[in-house]
Amino acid sequence: MQTSPHGIPLIGLGTYPLMGDEAVATVRMALEVGYRHIDTAQMYGNEKFVGQGIAKSEVARDEIFLVTKVDPGNVGAGRFEETVQRSVDDLGTVPDLLLIHWPPAESEFDAVVDRLVYAKARGWAKAIGVSNHTPSMMKRAQERAEGALICNQVEFHPLLDQKKTLATAKALNMTLTAYSPIARGAALKAQAVQEIAVRHGRPASEIVLRWIVQQGVAAIPKTAKRENAVSNLNALTFELTADDMKAISAHGSTKGRTINPSWMSGRWES
Ligand SMILES: NC(=O)c1ccc[n+]([C@@H]2O[C@H](COP(=O)([O-])OP(=O)(O)OC[C@H]3O[C@@H](n4cnc5c(N)ncnc54)[C@H](OP(=O)(O)O)[C@@H]3O)[C@@H](O)[C@H]2O)c1
Numbered sequence: 381m382q383t384s385p386h387g388i389p390l391i392g393l394g395t396y397p398l399m400g401d402e403a404v405a406t407v408r409m410a411l412e413v414g415y416r417h418i419d420t421a422q423m424y425g426n427e428k429f430v431g432q433g434i435a436k437s438e439v440a441r442d443e444i445f446l447v448t449k450v451d452p453g454n455v456g457a458g459r460f461e462e463t464v465q466r467s468v469d470d471l472g473t474v475p476d477l478l479l480i481h482w483p484p485a486e487s488e489f490d491a492v493v494d495r496l497v498y499a500k501a502r503g504w505a506k507a508i509g510v511s512n513h514t515p516s517m518m519k520r521a522q523e524r525a526e527g528a529l530i531c532n533q534v535e536f537h538p539l540l541d542q543k544k545t546l547a548t549a550k551a552l553n554m555t556l557t558a559y560s561p562i563a564r565g566a567a568l569k570a571q572a573v574q575e576i577a578v579r580h581g582r583p584a585s586e587i588v589l590r591w592i593v594q595q596g597v598a599a600i601p602k603t604a605k606r607e608n609a610v611s612n613l614n615a616l617t618f619e620l621t622a623d624d625m626k627a628i629s630a631h632g633s634t635k636g637r638t639i640n641p642s643w644m645s646g647r648w649e650s
Contacts, residue, residue, distance in 0.1 A: 392417030407433025
């Protein structure tokens, strides 16, 4: 599997909102068809099921890149250590990457980065990073962590302009991971995506995922369907032209967010 310079496989499986037996079976199915990167979070309530899917698969643990995230309600001094250790227990294994799921409050920002660095030092994660951090937040977090952060997981698809976030990640030696990479279906309808899909004789989803990975960004589409899981991996097997890339990028707008929770109000621009 092709990876980012930080060893993050460029296509992974998103697992929200999979639960119970469906989550276990989907993780097993994804590993069987070739996935080596699985994304979960404390917030999804499915770490235990994801861990079971990995344990029951035929794929060796050290071939899999497993990511989880600390819930915003668990980043405080009183909850961080206990809940991260619970994640390790629920997963049944140490995650390859532990992320802060949403930017902490301004007053707690540095302390939370310190807790993340501490978690790695204690062996509760092999690597650390952040999620939903703006360019200025990434810079602040990476400086505080003295360069230890390898990833920022952000919403990333053709309808959202993330050029500044990507340029900042590259300057800070971090990989971006794209969540909601097909914008829960909305990105498949973009005109350039549709036209290029016809020309390449491929589904629109493969075009969108290819546009992401061709920029060196990892993508974690969620699917519970084997045929979609197999198709999504095909994004690694062909190339778009520079003109194709440009035409798809032209759909991007800074207002194109699918996920925009109230607690980020006024903070995306920072
Ligand atoms: N860090 C964060 O704050 C954050 C926020 C949101 C999400 N995430 C992560 O990112 C993952 C993915 O994001 P998402 O679930 O929001 O959106 P997404 O992956 O863009 O879209 C998921 C939807 O696309 C469908 N789909 C997948 N592959 C397809 C294909 N080849 N053809 C047609 N439809 C396809 C899925 O349906 P089927 O199951 O029917 O295929 C599902 O309904 C999540 O599962 C989660 O792990 C992280």
